[in-house]
Amino acid sequence: MSCPLCDDTGWKPVEINGVRQVERCECWRTDAGQKRLSTANIPRRYQHCTLANFEAYNDSLKRGVVLAQRVIDSFPGAEGGDRGLLLIGMPGVGKTHLAVAILKKCISDRAAHGLFYTTSDLMALLRSTYTGEEKATESQVLRTMTAADVLVLDDVGRERATEWRDEMLHLIVNTRYSERRLTIFTTNFDIGSDTTDPDTLPCRVGFRVYSRLHEMCEFIHLDAADYRERPPNATVDDLIAMWKVRNKPALPARAARPARAQLRESAARDGKADLRWPGGRAGS
Ligand SMILES: [Zn+2]
Known part of the structure; x- marks a missing residue:
């Protein structure tokens, strides 16, 4: 027609x-x-995601929707550029759903060039350019990632940290920051206050990238049930009940630290034992 x-x-x-x-x-x-x-590379399981079908049954989820809507409404940003989001929370709370909802809206309503990648897939793609498995060159892939009007980088910090990874991630994040392009990040790793804890976001992504994230994004914590563990035909009440159970941690996070310290101490003791045992570690 x-x-x-x-x-x-x-x-x-x-x-x-x-x-x-x-x-x-x-x-x-x-x-x-x-x-x-x-062509935005949105995984099939998230292709249906919109703000309208996001179940916002508590304050953190409602705030997530408000901020997501704000990002959509202000895209494309004027002089100030586009401020993105960093969605933080445990698996299954809806971080990727919100990120995809923003991405889809910017693409469908504004015809933006948008892309979705998990950070580990992106690193795998870059690696495959060295082996010839991927026809594009490293610089072509990097240019695609930095030039997209909207980029979702999902599950940041999950990928294995190496010096090369740090360099690639920094290059992409930093270029997008300089060009003031909209980037939405999701991560399972919390910010934490212990800068030596390897399972906090600053340690997982490196401090250079972390400080950029602060400058280019609003941080939001989503606290909710694991949506993927809901029973069939779950209602919002079921989700609220699951969320309340999840919110009662069996072991406070702090308790893990003395345990780690104990491990370190016993490892140190083993090290000393090695010195006293000229034949190397006993039993090895
Ligand atoms: Zn027409």
């Missing part, structure tokens, strides 16, 4: 101050948005 506004040319006539001109027709934007959605 042809478009009544532009007769399928993609340009529609408009009159501005009495002068007849043409401008991009809505049908072009919709088509371009649809095409760009299909």
Whole structure:
């Protein structure tokens, strides 16, 4: 069916101050948005995600929706550039759902170039450019990641940290920061206060990247049930009940630290034992 506004040319006539001109027709934007959605690399299990079908049954989830909507409404950002989001929370709380909802809306409504990658998939893609498995070169992949109008980097910090990973992540994050492009991050790792704890976000992504995240993103903690563990036909009440159970930690996080310290001490004792045992570690 042809478009009544532009007769399928993609340009529609408009009159501005009495002068007849043409401008991009809505049908072009919709088509371009649809095409760009299909090439945004959104995993099938998240393709249905929108803000409308996100179950916001507590304050942290409601705040998540408000901030996500704010990001959508202010895209593309004017002078100040686009401020992104860092969604923090345990697995299954809906971080990726919100990130994809933002991405899809920016693509479908504004015909933005958008991309979704988990950080580990992105690192694997970069590695495959060295082996020739991937036709694109490293710099082409990097350019694609830095040039996208919207980029979702999912599950940041999960990937194995190496010097090379640090360099790649820093390059992508830093370039997007300088170019003021919208980036949405999700992570399972909390910020934490112990800067030596290897399972905190600053340690997982490195302090350089972490400080950039602060400058380019609003941080939000989502605290909720693991949506993936819900029973079939779960209602919102079921989710609330699951969330309350999850919220009662069996072991406070702090208790883990003395345990780690004990481990370190016993490892140190083993080390000393080795010194006294010229034949190496007993039993080895
Ligand atoms: Zn049209």
